Amino acid sequence: xxxxxxQRTNLKQLAQELGLSISTVSRxxxxxxxxxxxxxxxxxxxxxxxxYEPNPYASGLRSxxxxxxxxxxxxxxxxxxxxxxxxVEEIARANDYHxxxxxxxxxxxxxATIIQHLAGGRVDGILMSVASESPDASHLATLVESNVxxxxxDRVGEGIATARVTTDDYASGYRATEHLIEQGCRRxxxxxxxxxxxxxxxxxxGYRAALQAHGLPTDASLIVPGTLDRDQNTRxxxxxxxxxxxxxxxxxxxxxxxxxxxxxxxxLGRRVPEEVKIISFSNLATAAYLNPPLTTIRQxxxxxGKKAAEILFRAISKNRPVLPTQxxxxxxxxVVRRSTGG
Amino acid sequence: xxxxxxQRTNLKQLAQELGLSISTVSRxxxxxxxxxxxxxxxxxxxxxxxxYEPNPYASGLRSxxxxxxxxxxxxxxxxxxxxxxxxVEEIARANDYHxxxxxxxxxxxxxATIIQHLAGGRVDGILMSVASESPDASHLATLVESNVxxxxxDRVGEGIATARVTTDDYASGYRATEHLIEQGCRRxxxxxxxxxxxxxxxxxxGYRAALQAHGLPTDASLIVPGTLDRDQNTRxxxxxxxxxxxxxxxxxxxxxxxxxxxxxxxxLGRRVPEEVKIISFSNLATAAYLNPPLTTIRQxxxxxGKKAAEILFRAISKNRPVLPTQxxxxxxxxVVRRSTGG
DNA sequence: TTTATTTACGGAAACGTTTTCGATAAAAAC
DNA sequence: GTTTTTATCGAAAACGTTTCCGTAAATAAA
Numbered sequence: 001x002x003x004x005x006x007q008r009t010n011l012k013q014l015a016q017e018l019g020l021s022i023s024t025v026s027r028x029x030x031x032x033x034x035x036x037x038x039x040x041x042x043x044x045x046x047x048x049x050x051x052y053e054p055n056p057y058a059s060g061l062r063s064x065x066x067x068x069x070x071x072x073x074x075x076x077x078x079x080x081x082x083x084x085x086x087x088v089e090e091i092a093r094a095n096d097y098h099x100x101x102x103x104x105x106x107x108x109x110x111x112a113t114i115i116q117h118l119a120g121g122r123v124d125g126i127l128m129s130v131a132s133e134s135p136d137a138s139h140l141a142t143l144v145e146s147n148v149x150x151x152x153x154d155r156v157g158e159g160i161a162t163a164r165v166t167t168d169d170y171a172s173g174y175r176a177t178e179h180l181i182e183q184g185c186r187r188x189x190x191x192x193x194x195x196x197x198x199x200x201x202x203x204x205x206g207y208r209a210a211l212q213a214h215g216l217p218t219d220a221s222l223i224v225p226g227t228l229d230r231d232q233n234t235r236x237x238x239x240x241x242x243x244x245x246x247x248x249x250x251x252x253x254x255x256x257x258x259x260x261x262x263x264x265x266x267x268l269g270r271r272v273p274e275e276v277k278i279i280s281f282s283n284l285a286t287a288a289y290l291n292p293p294l295t296t297i298r299q300x301x302x303x304x305g306k307k308a309a310e311i312l313f314r315a316i317s318k319n320r321p322v323l324p325t326q327x328x329x330x331x332x333x334x335v336v337r338r339s340t341g342g
Numbered sequence: 343x344x345x346x347x348x349q350r351t352n353l354k355q356l357a358q359e360l361g362l363s364i365s366t367v368s369r370x371x372x373x374x375x376x377x378x379x380x381x382x383x384x385x386x387x388x389x390x391x392x393x394y395e396p397n398p399y400a401s402g403l404r405s406x407x408x409x410x411x412x413x414x415x416x417x418x419x420x421x422x423x424x425x426x427x428x429x430v431e432e433i434a435r436a437n438d439y440h441x442x443x444x445x446x447x448x449x450x451x452x453x454a455t456i457i458q459h460l461a462g463g464r465v466d467g468i469l470m471s472v473a474s475e476s477p478d479a480s481h482l483a484t485l486v487e488s489n490v491x492x493x494x495x496d497r498v499g500e501g502i503a504t505a506r507v508t509t510d511d512y513a514s515g516y517r518a519t520e521h522l523i524e525q526g527c528r529r530x531x532x533x534x535x536x537x538x539x540x541x542x543x544x545x546x547x548g549y550r551a552a553l554q555a556h557g558l559p560t561d562a563s564l565i566v567p568g569t570l571d572r573d574q575n576t577r578x579x580x581x582x583x584x585x586x587x588x589x590x591x592x593x594x595x596x597x598x599x600x601x602x603x604x605x606x607x608x609x610l611g612r613r614v615p616e617e618v619k620i621i622s623f624s625n626l627a628t629a630a631y632l633n634p635p636l637t638t639i640r641q642x643x644x645x646x647g648k649k650a651a652e653i654l655f656r657a658i659s660k661n662r663p664v665l666p667t668q669x670x671x672x673x674x675x676x677v678v679r680r681s682t683g684g
Numbered sequence: 685t686t687t688a689t690t691t692a693c694g695g696a697a698a699c700g701t702t703t704t705c706g707a708t709a710a711a712a713a714c
Numbered sequence: 715g716t717t718t719t720t721a722t723c724g725a726a727a728a729c730g731t732t733t734c735c736g737t738a739a740a741t742a743a744a
Contacts, residue, residue: 008463008488010700021724026702034722051484053462057408058700060399061729068442076431077424077627085418089445098464100410101443103431120395121350122440142393146350262631284628285419289604291633352730363694368732376692400730403699688743697734704727712719 009050018046029054068098069312070118072128074106074155078255079283080301081129084153087305088127095313097124104131106194106228112139118148125149125312127305130157132194149315149322153308154299155199163326165308167299169199172332173206176251176279176297181214183340185249185277189222189240191233191257203253203281222247226257233257237264241276249340252280258294277340281332293337300330351392360388371396410440411654412460414470416448416497420597421625422643423471426495429647430469437655439466446473448536448570454481460490467491467654467664469647472499474536491657491664495650496641497541505668507650509641511541514674515548518593518621518639523556525682527591527619531564531582533575533599545595545623564589568599575599579606583618591682594622600636619682623674635679642672 015025020043028035028043035043046052060066071088073081085101092099100123104111111131118126119142126148130137137157143150144160152164180188190207192200204223211218224240226233237260241247252258258280262272270276272292282296307328315322357367362385370377370385377385388394402408413430415423427443434441442465446453453473460468461484468490472479479499485492486502494506522530532549534542550560566582568575579602583589594600600622604614612618614634624638649670657664 024723036722053459055403055700056462056464057399057402059702061397061403062702064729066399071443076418076427077421079419082419082424085443086445089418089443098442099444100440101413101427101431102441103428117395120398122398259628259631286601286626286628286632289601289633290628290631291635293633365695365733366693378692397730401732404732686744690741707724714717
């Protein structure tokens with residue numbers, strides 16, 4: 001025997017049971033002003049009793065409100081994004097909204113198809129952190145055309161007129177580099193994820209500026225682009241350290257590259273921090289318990305997710321487009337630990 | 343000026359443009375057998391040209407298929423769940439499905455309201471890992487009544503007749519405890535999350551059995567329940583170690599408790615592994631780089647997410663209920679590192 | 685040739701809401 | 715006593731699909 005259909009209670013049944021019209025019941029449940037208070041109560045009671053749950057697809061179709069937002073991020077196995085999701089979900093729940101999650105795995109192609117689907121009206125708004133592979137933001141233009149509110153967080157798409165929630169990447173890059181220099185580093189390598197990513201660029205600008213300000217050369221060979229493969233990254237860093245033994249500092253612009261750096265140093269027998277000092281952008285919960293404890297620039301990931309969601313919901317509720325002027329820049333904090341210590 | 347409405351192209355417009363009826367166009371796009379091949383091609387071309395994207399709420403309403411699954415988990419800032427999400431998303435994408443994510447934060451109340459909403463037809467199926475606070479699975483009964491397919495992974499709801507994807511928790515608990523004993527531990531504490539959680543129970547049974555098998559007492563005071571607050575957990579562990587100085591081994595049934603254990607040992611100046619050995623269920627990517635490197639029982643989180651999703655989609659596509667007989671038990675692996683070393 | 689059968693398509697109902705447009709009675713204003 | 719307003723509700727259209735049913739032409743069977 002196939003599964004029983006089992007009729008879910010709908011407005012019609014509820015109305016019949018109450019001896020009211022469908023429209024009245026609908027209005028009562030939506031707390032309309034034209035329904036008497038006692039009627040509302042009676043309807044609510046019955047709805048509760050019958051376990052009525054409105055069909056989201058019917059109301060979505062009619063009202064053109066999906067009560068859903070899309071969250072598009074590169075990956076989830078990453079503390080920054082995990083914490084951001086947490087913040088987003090918090091605000092969404094507070095607004096009675098649902099969250100669709102999509103992972104691009106840094107692929108431009110995946111990102112483009114996801115966006116195309118979302119432009120079809122499945123969501124009322126989108127929060128995203130762009131994939132490192134994305135060469136530009138042209139695939140996001142359709143979104144703007146479709147009038148789907150969009151807010152970037154951390155990794156922004158250049159040239160799209162919308163709000164962005166970022167951290168002080170330039171200043172953080174500067175501060176991190178300066179910290180290494182103050183700790184005695186004279187030759188600092190910079191590990192980045194992708195050349196097209198604006199945050200990587202900004203952090204690198206800060207890095208460059210700090211080196212110059214302290215009269216240190218900004219050698220192009222010191223800048224190492226990473227890949228999506230951790231082992232390959234480790235290999236590259238190892239090669240870098242072997243080919244340029246003078247390197248005494250590593251600035252990882254992203255968490256995974258810090259882990260690869262630890263790996264590389266371990267494989268080469270380089271002692272951290274005595275021979276090589278390491279600093280990294282990271283939200284690792286275990287940074288303090290690593291060997292040695294990792295000096296990090298911690299982004300307020302949870303707050304960024306919250307902030308981005310708040311901006312999005314303000315636009316959704318007011319039915320206004322998201323403006324670039326609503327952008328916010330939060331502060332990262334430098335947490336000094338032994339990996340850059342004396 | 344308020345935002346332009348900007349008509350999204352729909353079937354009607356597409357049909358008009360092609361000189362065909364709505365039904366024909368719909369069937370062509372759904373690759374129906376009653377449409378000529380050349381007509382299909384012509385329709386597809388035009389749809390592409392006009393950037394047609396079907397309205398998910400209209401089709402969801404009519405077809406009673408949401409093309410969406412719900413993923414209900416306690417938290418996301420946890421490597422196990424992050425990896426599981428990854429696996430789930432992978433399979434969902436392969437099946438052209440969307441994923442709604444919900445976080446319970448271990449709250450039974452949140453979990454219950456989420457489930458109630460999802461029973462309303464928003465999703466075609468649900469994957470979940472129950473909250474530690476949930477006293478029983480009675481709130482999941484409505485789901486079964488509503489005929490919404492459900493698959494548990496890792497943390498299962500007892501008494502619900504559906505499939506579950508778990509790991510060999512009893513055997514892992516036994517093996518972990520035995521490993522500590524083999525390394526010389528004679529008094530092993532067990533840290534658990536919640537008494538109601540079946541996985542905690544099973545792991546603990548393995549722990550007890552291993553102690554008994556080696557002629558060691560299973561003292562009730564050695565079993566310490568954790569809370570949701572990390573600092574509080576650290577305090578409790580510290581108190582435990584102070585009150586019972588003979589404790590030379592800690593078995594953490596969950597990742598955060600291992601971190602708290604490190605913290606507690608550090609605060610008390612107890613050396614790991616010389617004075618206290620620590621082992622933990624964990625999917626930490628940085629386990630090998632902790633100080634000291636943490637011996638872990640690693641669950642195949644990614645594979646569990648994939649497997650659970652696969653079981654769910656098999657049920658959805660065949661329109662059959664999920665059967666308990668489809669359950670799967672995967673193997674965890676013990677990764678020995680220095681935290682339990684000589 | 686006549687009659688079935690198949691092929692390819694159109695018309696219209698249906699999914700369960702929200703919302704516009706009235707309708708009615710009671711209350712208030714005149 | 716008549717008109718206007720207010721409060722409360724119902725009928726029906728609409729949202730954009732999918733799908734049931736019907737049908738004309740083309741083909742096959744008789």
